[in-house]
Amino acid sequence: MSGASMLALNAFDPDGAAALDPVERALVERRAAVFGGAVPLFYDRPLNIVRAEGVWLYDHENRRYLDAYNNVPVVGHCHPHVVQAIATQAARLNTHTRYLSEVVIGYAERLLATFPAPLARVLFTTTGTEGIDLALRLSRVRTGRSGVIVTRFAYHGHSVAAAEITPAFGSGVGLGAHVRTVAAPVAGARPEDVGPAFARAVAQAIADLERQGTPLGALVLDSVLSSDGLFVDPPGYLAEAVAQARAAGGLFVADEVQPGFGRTGAGMWGFTRHGLVPDIVVMGKPMGNGMPIGAVVTHADILADFAARTGYFNTFGGNTVSCAAAAAVLDVIEGEGLIASAQKVGAHLKAGFTQLQAGLPCIGAVRGAGLYVAVDLVQRDDPAAPDTALARRLINGLRERQILISTCGPAGNVLKIRPPLPFSTANADQLLQATGELLAGSA
Amino acid sequence: MSGASMLALNAFDPDGAAALDPVERALVERRAAVFGGAVPLFYDRPLNIVRAEGVWLYDHENRRYLDAYNNVPVVGHCHPHVVQAIATQAARLNTHTRYLSEVVIGYAERLLATFPAPLARVLFTTTGTEGIDLALRLSRVRTGRSGVIVTRFAYHGHSVAAAEITPAFGSGVGLGAHVRTVAAPVAGARPEDVGPAFARAVAQAIADLERQGTPLGALVLDSVLSSDGLFVDPPGYLAEAVAQARAAGGLFVADEVQPGFGRTGAGMWGFTRHGLVPDIVVMGKPMGNGMPIGAVVTHADILADFAARTGYFNTFGGNTVSCAAAAAVLDVIEGEGLIASAQKVGAHLKAGFTQLQAGLPCIGAVRGAGLYVAVDLVQRDDPAAPDTALARRLINGLRERQILISTCGPAGNVLKIRPPLPFSTANADQLLQATGELLAGSA
Numbered sequence: 001m002s003g004a005s006m007l008a009l010n011a012f013d014p015d016g017a018a019a020l021d022p023v024e025r026a027l028v029e030r031r032a033a034v035f036g037g038a039v040p041l042f043y044d045r046p047l048n049i050v051r052a053e054g055v056w057l058y059d060h061e062n063r064r065y066l067d068a069y070n071n072v073p074v075v076g077h078c079h080p081h082v083v084q085a086i087a088t089q090a091a092r093l094n095t096h097t098r099y100l101s102e103v104v105i106g107y108a109e110r111l112l113a114t115f116p117a118p119l120a121r122v123l124f125t126t127t128g129t130e131g132i133d134l135a136l137r138l139s140r141v142r143t144g145r146s147g148v149i150v151t152r153f154a155y156h157g158h159s160v161a162a163a164e165i166t167p168a169f170g171s172g173v174g175l176g177a178h179v180r181t182v183a184a185p186v187a188g189a190r191p192e193d194v195g196p197a198f199a200r201a202v203a204q205a206i207a208d209l210e211r212q213g214t215p216l217g218a219l220v221l222d223s224v225l226s227s228d229g230l231f232v233d234p235p236g237y238l239a240e241a242v243a244q245a246r247a248a249g250g251l252f253v254a255d256e257v258q259p260g261f262g263r264t265g266a267g268m269w270g271f272t273r274h275g276l277v278p279d280i281v282v283m284g285k286p287m288g289n290g291m292p293i294g295a296v297v298t299h300a301d302i303l304a305d306f307a308a309r310t311g312y313f314n315t316f317g318g319n320t321v322s323c324a325a326a327a328a329v330l331d332v333i334e335g336e337g338l339i340a341s342a343q344k345v346g347a348h349l350k351a352g353f354t355q356l357q358a359g360l361p362c363i364g365a366v367r368g369a370g371l372y373v374a375v376d377l378v379q380r381d382d383p384a385a386p387d388t389a390l391a392r393r394l395i396n397g398l399r400e401r402q403i404l405i406s407t408c409g410p411a412g413n414v415l416k417i418r419p420p421l422p423f424s425t426a427n428a429d430q431l432l433q434a435t436g437e438l439l440a441g442s443a
Numbered sequence: 444m445s446g447a448s449m450l451a452l453n454a455f456d457p458d459g460a461a462a463l464d465p466v467e468r469a470l471v472e473r474r475a476a477v478f479g480g481a482v483p484l485f486y487d488r489p490l491n492i493v494r495a496e497g498v499w500l501y502d503h504e505n506r507r508y509l510d511a512y513n514n515v516p517v518v519g520h521c522h523p524h525v526v527q528a529i530a531t532q533a534a535r536l537n538t539h540t541r542y543l544s545e546v547v548i549g550y551a552e553r554l555l556a557t558f559p560a561p562l563a564r565v566l567f568t569t570t571g572t573e574g575i576d577l578a579l580r581l582s583r584v585r586t587g588r589s590g591v592i593v594t595r596f597a598y599h600g601h602s603v604a605a606a607e608i609t610p611a612f613g614s615g616v617g618l619g620a621h622v623r624t625v626a627a628p629v630a631g632a633r634p635e636d637v638g639p640a641f642a643r644a645v646a647q648a649i650a651d652l653e654r655q656g657t658p659l660g661a662l663v664l665d666s667v668l669s670s671d672g673l674f675v676d677p678p679g680y681l682a683e684a685v686a687q688a689r690a691a692g693g694l695f696v697a698d699e700v701q702p703g704f705g706r707t708g709a710g711m712w713g714f715t716r717h718g719l720v721p722d723i724v725v726m727g728k729p730m731g732n733g734m735p736i737g738a739v740v741t742h743a744d745i746l747a748d749f750a751a752r753t754g755y756f757n758t759f760g761g762n763t764v765s766c767a768a769a770a771a772v773l774d775v776i777e778g779e780g781l782i783a784s785a786q787k788v789g790a791h792l793k794a795g796f797t798q799l800q801a802g803l804p805c806i807g808a809v810r811g812a813g814l815y816v817a818v819d820l821v822q823r824d825d826p827a828a829p830d831t832a833l834a835r836r837l838i839n840g841l842r843e844r845q846i847l848i849s850t851c852g853p854a855g856n857v858l859k860i861r862p863p864l865p866f867s868t869a870n871a872d873q874l875l876q877a878t879g880e881l882l883a884g885s886a
Contacts, residue, residue: 134601310612
């Protein structure tokens with residue numbers, strides 16, 4: 001399935017509807033009647049989820065599923081502190097940023113305090129896609145250039161402009177003529193080769209954009225290369241490429257929708273693992289633990305250039321309820337020590353998969369940073385060949401054992417393990433044991 | 444200020460900070476430090492709003508302001524039924540559309556039931572901007588064409604693609620080369636001339652797009668022409684232009700972000716006032732009474748074309764809490780008879796302004812549909828000349844009397860009156876009396 005769309009990864013095939021129970025089958029049919037098959041649904045046997053708590057999702061028969069996939073509920077599903085903040089604020093006031101509000105301004109100050117000094121201004125959006133889209137507008141105004149470099153299977157959003165820089169949509173959605181892609185690092189490359197190889201690819205893309213008359217405006221990178229299959233090491237490997245982009249007149253836009261808010265266990269933001277300070281940072285998904293909110297954080301002068309040309313107003317962006325939820329998320333990340341926990345449990349999980357790898361030739365590589373772990377499944381007789389079918393069997397096998405993960409990477413053979421941050425060592429052990437048993441049975 | 448940006452309409456001038464009380468001044472300064480002056484703030488003396496209820500906003504000194512402006516809280520600020528739905532659902536589950544969910548599917552079915560039959564499919568977005576952006580993607584896939592026609596001061600959103608079809612941003616943000624604008628109707632034109640004149644303008648734009656090699660893909664219209672200054676009559680005047688667009692191979696995209704959810708008092712959707720059935724409908728702002736949610740509703744075959752090429756997943760789009768809030772909004776619109784009320788109170792308001800007009804030469808025209816009313820302020824000695832300064836004085840004067848409205852139209856001289864739908868006849872009378880007194884004093 002190389003070259004396929006990330007929308008197809010781990011998707012339900014409607015031909016499998018006969019295997020469902022009556023409640024599930026009825027919902028699948030009603031869903032198809034309203035969404036027309038355009039919206040992907042997870043798993044061979046889709047889940048009907050009715051409630052959730054912490055790292056657990058529950059279906060209509062009160063079966064409980066361990067959530068090792070969802071990063072939006074970063075502090076855990078329905079965290080009582082966040083739920084209380086939402087309920088209280090929704091009953092008091094929910095409005096926009098054209099009035100003054102301590103809730104909104106106070107949250108903006110707290111958020112900005114988590115960034116290194118030059119990153120001193122914020123614009124609230126409602127989603128990460130809107131953030132990427134706005135970052136492209138800021139970058140075009142600042143540099144006067146439209147050229148963009150992204151990684152080869154990057155996902156940056158679903159608006160027209162974000163889709164133009166999202167190769168993960170596959171061949172059905174064209175990349176912009178102003179966009180070039182660079183390969184993610186090769187699994188198993190020597191650490192000292194990773195940064196130089198990535199920088200060479202970026203240099204070639206810069207030269208190519210210049211030859212085509214659309215010089216580089218922005219190098220847009222998810223600092224964990226999530227959609228490409230998660231390439232996080234060695235820390236710092238992105239720095240040389242970023243320096244080259246800047247030398248060529250481009251900005252470095254960090255897409256922190258995936259690594260942000262402590263996921264990597266190495267601080268709040270993924271870019272710090274690389275010793276970098278971006279020109280523009282985009283964040284989204286986990287920011288409000290499910291309440292829609294995103295943001296663009298940038299330098300004062302980049303925003304000033306934009307403000308001199310136009311302004312920014314986003315009806316739901318920075319609404320009072322979303323800001324109250326987002327402030328509660330910061331409370332919990334700090335109060336429950338979730339970044340340290342992500343570091344500890346993530347290391348345990350990675351070590352566990354590395355141990356499994358020793359006895360299972362179908363595990364080609366294990367990568368990870370904090371509570372984002374990727375495991376390559378490969379053909380037993382050819383470790384360079386992805387085993388997409390095995391990955392699909394495994395995630396559906398785990399789903400039958402009531403553990404939820406997904407896949408990533410261009411071939412769909414990379415296990416994507418990205419739980420809410422309260423995921424514990426015991427939760428990790430449950431996932432490791434089930435994975436080990438299923439792979440031993442399949443191998 | 445003709446040609447200025449809609450972002451500048453009714454905006455606070457930071458030079459006025461000295462006139463503020465210490466609480467307001469401190470917030471204005473802290474806000475400037477985080478947003479860098481890029482995000483507009485309303486009124487010469489900005490409001491610090493801390494709570495709200497129904498049609499009332501309250502500041503930090505518990506002063507109460509009559510809200511005749513905000514359309515997002517369509518069923519009233521902090522409506523208890525919606526607040527309860529948010530609180531209950533936020534405590535139970537907030538997740539995405541890749542699992543089955545009765546809450547999400549059930550709401551989709553209820554929403555679709557409000558549309559005429561060919562409009563049978565929905566995609567949930569998080570915002571109206573994302574909806575417009577997605578409508579452009581659907582339309583390009585369906586027609587294979589990128590040409591777009593919009594009205595001359597239209598606002599359709601802030602993403603790269605939405606901004607390209609948003610002349611209301613002014614000269615700082617370029618329209619796309621594939622975009623043509625058509626003039627809104629002329630205030631005071633004979634009713635029988637309005638439709639033909641608009642259709643002629645659209646025909647010319649179609650021809651121009653064809654000559655430039657970017658034939659029409661979509662005619663995108665807000666059926667009340669909100670940003671252009673609100674042109675609603677005679678009902679049906681858009682039909683001829685829409686027929687021409689279709690004859691030329693384009694789709695009709697109805698931007699219902701403003702008129703939708705009962706505002707016009709003539710049913711749920713603005714396009715029905717014109718006897719039209721769109722190919723694609725976009726909605727947003729009022730849909731969740733402040734909980735971020737938007738949608739695109741379209742024909743099964745238009746969505747099937749898109750699904751054959753790619754799919755659609757939007758992390759927060761159709762999240763469980765937003766759908767629960769949106770379902771509660773439908774409950775209240777139906778249960779409290781808000782569409783009929785909008786019709787009745789809107790007619791009262793329009794009649795009241797028409798009465799004021801008789802004695803006040805500064806009122807050039809009064810227009811409206813339901814609880815969306817526009818009043819042109821003009822020079823006493825030249826009814827064709829907008830009086831932008833008077834409009835600005837008036838809305839700031841009303842703010843001092845604790846009544847909130849804004850302005851619209853390319854010259855910023857059109858009073859924009861667009862309250863939450865529970866706005867009563869007594870609320871209307873309070874606004875009419877204050878406006879009459881202020882204009883009599885100014886005139």
